[in-house]
Amino acid sequence: MNEAVDIAVEFAGLKVANPVFTASGTCGYADELADFLDVNKLGGFITKSITLKPRKGNPPQRTVETDSGMLNAIGLANIGVEAFIAEKITLIEKLRVPVFVNVAGSTLDEYVTVAEKLAGQKAIAGIELNISCPNVNKGGITFGTDPMQVSEITSAVKKAAGEKILMVKLSPCVTDISITARAAVEAGANALSLVNTFTAMVIDIETGRPALANKTGGLSGPAIKPMAVYLVNKVYNDVAKAANVPIMGLGGIRTASDAMEFIIAGATAVAVGTASFIDPASAVKIAEGIKKYCMRKNKSVKELVGSLQV
Amino acid sequence: MGIMAENTAKANKGVFAVTVTSNRQIGRRFYRLGFDLKSAATEAFANYKAGQFVQMDLSGAALPAAEGIAEEFRDAVSKKTILRRPFSFADFTVKPGKASGEILYCVVGASTVRMTTLRGGDTVSIVGPLGNGFWVPEGKKLAILVSGGIGTGPLIHLAKVLTSNHSGIEPIAFAGAKTKEDLPFEGKLDRIAQDLGFSLGEYARYGIRSQVATDDGSVGFAGLVTDCMAEWIKQNNPNPHETIIYSCGPTAMLARIAKVAAEKNIDCQLSMEEMMACGIGVCQGCAVACRGANPNETIYKLCCKDGPVFESKDLVFSS
Numbered sequence: 001m002n003e004a005v006d007i008a009v010e011f012a013g014l015k016v017a018n019p020v021f022t023a024s025g026t027c028g029y030a031d032e033l034a035d036f037l038d039v040n041k042l043g044g045f046i047t048k049s050i051t052l053k054p055r056k057g058n059p060p061q062r063t064v065e066t067d068s069g070m071l072n073a074i075g076l077a078n079i080g081v082e083a084f085i086a087e088k089i090t091l092i093e094k095l096r097v098p099v100f101v102n103v104a105g106s107t108l109d110e111y112v113t114v115a116e117k118l119a120g121q122k123a124i125a126g127i128e129l130n131i132s133c134p135n136v137n138k139g140g141i142t143f144g145t146d147p148m149q150v151s152e153i154t155s156a157v158k159k160a161a162g163e164k165i166l167m168v169k170l171s172p173c174v175t176d177i178s179i180t181a182r183a184a185v186e187a188g189a190n191a192l193s194l195v196n197t198f199t200a201m202v203i204d205i206e207t208g209r210p211a212l213a214n215k216t217g218g219l220s221g222p223a224i225k226p227m228a229v230y231l232v233n234k235v236y237n238d239v240a241k242a243a244n245v246p247i248m249g250l251g252g253i254r255t256a257s258d259a260m261e262f263i264i265a266g267a268t269a270v271a272v273g274t275a276s277f278i279d280p281a282s283a284v285k286i287a288e289g290i291k292k293y294c295m296r297k298n299k300s301v302k303e304l305v306g307s308l309q310v
Numbered sequence: 311m312g313i314m315a316e317n318t319a320k321a322n323k324g325v326f327a328v329t330v331t332s333n334r335q336i337g338r339r340f341y342r343l344g345f346d347l348k349s350a351a352t353e354a355f356a357n358y359k360a361g362q363f364v365q366m367d368l369s370g371a372a373l374p375a376a377e378g379i380a381e382e383f384r385d386a387v388s389k390k391t392i393l394r395r396p397f398s399f400a401d402f403t404v405k406p407g408k409a410s411g412e413i414l415y416c417v418v419g420a421s422t423v424r425m426t427t428l429r430g431g432d433t434v435s436i437v438g439p440l441g442n443g444f445w446v447p448e449g450k451k452l453a454i455l456v457s458g459g460i461g462t463g464p465l466i467h468l469a470k471v472l473t474s475n476h477s478g479i480e481p482i483a484f485a486g487a488k489t490k491e492d493l494p495f496e497g498k499l500d501r502i503a504q505d506l507g508f509s510l511g512e513y514a515r516y517g518i519r520s521q522v523a524t525d526d527g528s529v530g531f532a533g534l535v536t537d538c539m540a541e542w543i544k545q546n547n548p549n550p551h552e553t554i555i556y557s558c559g560p561t562a563m564l565a566r567i568a569k570v571a572a573e574k575n576i577d578c579q580l581s582m583e584e585m586m587a588c589g590i591g592v593c594q595g596c597a598v599a600c601r602g603a604n605p606n607e608t609i610y611k612l613c614c615k616d617g618p619v620f621e622s623k624d625l626v627f628s629s
Contacts (some may be wrong), residue, residue: 004460028592035323035591036437055611063587063595067389070587074594078608221392272617276590278367279325280437 006300007291009043011246011269012191014098014125016043019301020261020287023250023273024049024102024128024169025074027283030089030095036280040096041287043269046193047088049104052114053117054080064202064211069221069252072276073214074106076133081114088123088275089123098125100167104133105151108153115160126165129157132196133175133218141199144171147183154187167191167248170235172224173199177231178238193248193271194235195228197266221274225252229261236266236306254282256289264292266306323438326351326564330432331410333425339417340460340494341426342400345410358402359443360468361558361581361619363587364436365394366413371424371434379423386420387618394518395421396586397616398464398558414463414494424552440589444468444556444579446476451552454576455483455518456567458559462494464581465558466512473516483513483520483572484542486535486563490528517611535559536566543574550575555622557581565627578622584613591615599626 007018022033023202024046030039034086039045057077064071079087099123105111111129118121118124131144131153143149150168168184170201172195181192197218204213210216218287230252240247249267253259260272275282294301321494328351332344347355369391373379379387402411415422428434444464446453453472455465462485472481487493497511513520522530523538531538558565558581571578584596597612601624610625611617 025594026588032590032592036325038501048594056608059592059599060597062583062597063585063593065391065393065587068392070393072587072593077594077597132572165597222390271461274392274587277593278394279435280588280590280592281325298356 005291005294005298006302007287007294009250009301009305010270011043012126012167014044016098016269018043018290019267019269020259020283021046021100021248021269021271022283023224023271024130025307026276029084029091029247030099031088031091033280039283041284043096043287044098044100044125044231045095045101046077046100046128046271047074047100050081050084050114051076051077051104052081052110054078054083056155058286059213060245061212064217066200066202066219066221066225069223070217071202071212071217071219072197073212073217075214081117085117085121089121093123093277100128100165101124102128102130102169103157104130108156111153112156112160113156115157115164116306119160119162119164124164125158126167126190127161128152128193129166129168130196132169132171141171144169144180144196145174147179150180150183151187154184154189158188165190167193169196171196172227172231172251178235181235181239185245188256189245190237191246191248192240193250194269195224195231195251198227200222203219208293210244220252223251225258225261228252229265232262233308235263240266241306253286254278256286256293259286260292260293260304263301263304264306268305305307311371316469322354324351324354325435326354327433328436330428330434331430333428333430336496337428338396339492341415341417343413343415343425343428345411345413347411349407352404352407352409354438355402356404358399358404358439359445360402360471361398361443361464362439362441363396363398363618364438364440365396365586367435368392372427373424374427381564383417383423384498387423389420391420393587394589396440396589398467399582400466401470402467404603410574414466414495416460416461432481437589441606441614442616444581446472446479447554447577449478449552450554450577452548452554453479453481454539454543454555456535456555456557457483457485457554458535458563459487459492460494461557461559461581464511464556465556467555467619469513469516469518475516481518482521482542482575483518484535484539485510485520486523486525486538486559487523490524493566494526495528507558513611534563534566536563536570539567540570543570554578557627561627564622568622568625568627571622579619580622580625581618582613582620582625583618586614589614597629600624601626
């Protein structure tokens with residue numbers, strides 16, 4: 001066992017102590033988790049989605065558990081970018097790890113305006129462009145499934161975001177994810193995160209109605225992990241490796257071994273989502289488990305990224 | 311409201327292991343799970359309020375033998391559950407360095423079927439203490455506790471807190487369910503069924519009078535517990551300013567209680583329930599419709615973080 005193995009990675013120019021981030025929408029704006037984990041022990045943090053105006057979100061029922069997973073249709077409930085800057089930036093400034101702000105919207109202009117407002121915030125390392133939310137009527141996933149729109153919105157937000165790192169979060173609900181990935185990279189994305197949730201439905205057979213008020217929701221949790229690993233590997237091989245654009249891999253990561261699958265598949269970093277609902281300290285435990293794995297294999301995370309043997 | 315601080319005081323939450331001390335079946339589908347908290351958790355739970363809750367991880371608990379699983383749950387238990395389940399305490403005692411309590415639960419699905427196999431000595435992971443519990447506004451002399459079915463748990467705990475810490479308040483309890491079998495109490499309900507003035511043991515031990523109501527009339531008042539309560543209020547005509555209603559149960563029942571409270575101008579606190587994933591305010595799943603700043607606006611608050619106990623005047627019930 002080599003205790004000196006390096007689990008630090010460089011992600012789109014950021015040097016992070018370990019490759020584990022928290023996924024958007026599963027850890028609030030960092031303050032909510034203070035009782036459970038030391039955010040500074042993470043590789044980085046991705047906030048809950050922010051939109052231009054505050055959104056109250058969808059009516060209940062918003063979540064339902066499924067076999068090894070869950071559906072959510074929160075509907076981007078959030079405080080809006082003005083309140084975010086006024087109330088949350090001071091908390092984020094205190095963190096020693098990089099923070100990405102997840103940005104969502106209904107129109108191109110909304111995305112651009114929010115990105116412009118965030119561009120001047122020193123405490124923020126980057127923007128995660130959410131063009132893959134399945135739970136809103138307008139925008140969201142409709143931007144993320146059409147490569148022309150992916151390209152248009154990525155380049156517009158890239159311009160608005162100034163120096164900030166732009167990470168584009170891809171939807172798995174497409175025929176070929178490499179097409180949308182390529183559109184994002186060619187339009188200037190500095191990083192890709194994948195995958196967002198899979199659009200899905202649960203039906204209450206007693207009432208004959210969908211379990212969720214929104215009818216459909218996004219499926220997350222261990223149930224989607226093998227599909228997410230496959231899609232990360234596909235995007236790595238088809239687009240990311242050649243373009244030298246790092247992937248933030250996510251989708252059902254609950255353990256360090258899950259995280260290692262994503263890294264071997266081609267992810268430079270990983271994000272922990274639904275697992276944080278079960279154990280809010282999951283992300284830090286996963287980082288510790290990655291360290292143990294690397295010691296056992298006597299390899300750095302950097303060496304393992306995309307090391308899939310075929 | 312000076313007492314509000316008591317309600318919103320934040321102890322340090324955490325993930326803790328609790329040791330099961332007992333797991334007694336007290337009815338066809340009702341159990342009481344006894345537990346001890348280990349020292350680290352004792353501090354975090356020192357200020358646990360009746361009506362707060364914990365998120366318990368039951369995904370690793372064993373299933374009963376196949377023949378011990380009721381047919382109605384056989385589909386459900388074949389699925390792999392991952393999320394924790396929220397429970398309030400029905401009893402809780404803190405002594406220096408030690409805390410113990412009981413959870414009253416009803417077997418309703420995959421996780422609670424697993425819960426029945428827990429035995430003394432087993433450890434279970436909880437996240438807590440979570441949410442805001444019931445609080446006591448100043449000037450109250452009468453507390454009306456109304457529960458529906460399994461909603462009784464946190465009210466039994468509240469009954470204990472009121473009798474031990476609020477000597478100026480007289481509590482009275484009402485418990486309702488569809489049938490006699492759906493009342494989560496120990497003891498023989500049949501014998502005392504004739505007399506509306508009888509006391510349930512769970513409340514009598516704190517010197518509190520109680521009445522039961524069943525929709526089918528199989529025991530106690532025949533009809534809704536809310537009608538039983540409204541009848542009592544009509545007959546006894548308590549001073550509304552000195553009275554408070556505390557309730558936990560099905561949403562339709564809570565909506566009726568909110569209506570009675572509004573009509574009588576009585577303060578009322580309701581413990582709400584919504585499907586929860588995290589329980590700590592990050593997933594935003596457990597939305598509860600509430601009144602916004604202007605009268606016609608509905609906003610969503612979170613059951614886990616802003617509740618589960620809300621003032622009834624702040625809630626919006628869909629008809």
